[in-house]
Amino acid sequence: MKRIMLMTIAVLLLGFSGKSQTAVVADLCVVSFADGKMFYAEVISVNGGIVNTKMVHSGALYSFAGRVVTASSGAYKKGHTCQRVQYYGPSTTVVTGRPPFVEVIFGDGAYFYALVENLSPDGSVYSTKMLHSGNKYKFNVNGTVVESSGVYPVGHKVKEIYPLFLKK
Secondary structure (H helix, E strand, C coil): CHHHHHCECCCCCCCCCCCCCCCCCCCEEEEECCCCCEEEEEEEEEECCEEEEEECCCCCEEEEECCEEEEECCCCCCCCECCEEEEEECCCCECCCCCCEEEEECCCCCEEEEEEEEECCCCCEEEEEECCCCCEEEEECCCEEEEECCCCCCCCECCEEEEEEECC
């Protein structure tokens, strides 16, 4: 778990389809639609210039080419132009400072994205808010839940926490 303090990641994104019970580090997509509503999605594949995603709150599938929706099973239809579409992923270089998001892989293999609300000055505790549920967790440097408003109790040991940074 020293990766948490050092914010060092040497994991490359591998293509995959859907959720898995094995550890997967996937890019996170942050989408602001034209009406100003913002949603979060997991990147499930990239085919040429098309990025295929799955919304974390609803499971709706969206494909994007730049800021344009090219396919959709959700409320925003094909042809919709978004205000913003940004991607966050693990860094392959040493990065310091607080990451905006993390991917948390819990002890049972389930993984979820979280907004990092705070990082202690010494880097030993992440305060997070899960994007799919709004539940809040604090994790210490050893990967142990030290505060919880969700289903994983205090004392639960996570497998890994991956910092996610804005991709250029």
